[in-house]
Amino acid sequence: MLDWKETIQSTTIRLKELSTRTPDTLRGAALLGGAGAKTNHLGAKTRELIALAVAVTTRCDGCIAFHAAEAVKLGVSNEEMAEALGVAINLNAGAALVYSTHVLDAMETLKQA
Template sequence: MKGFMALNRGASTTTHIDAKTREFIALAVAVTTRCQGCIDAHARKAKAAGATKEEVAEALGVAIALNAGAALTYSLHVLDAMDGTGQG
């Protein structure tokens, strides 16, 4: 637990991106990893950082598009495997 807390503190004290952008990234990752606790925590933090619902929705649209792209890519791997031409 101490290691996780140290990692979390380090990630929240970066100086190259602002807190709101960091929360957009955290929310997108939370959605793609299906972490309800993360979603709850980072939605609160995003709101506190001044994020609007519209901004969060746009950030989540990126996560949705990326998940769709990954699903497409891995679906092609499945079809290749069915043909016996898979990578593994």
């Protein structure tokens, strides 16, 4: 398993370095990250649960580290987290299932060629 605190620290250092090279990119990413908080239709906990589920589906360890830390600060329960991860698991399985139809299509098309 990863050292999640170290992941946060090392990623933060590298992001600061990146921000000196392309500051508008980091400002844009920060603007996107804060957009939901301005409308607050879902609430911070829900946004973090979505972020964790998406982090799992995109396999982003840095995202997991930062959003897990924020979820802990917000008091996300183990049960809430587990339900969000269940959605991520379902989406990954569902995507594999749906994309399997592409294989069927490709095989059928290539056999006809």
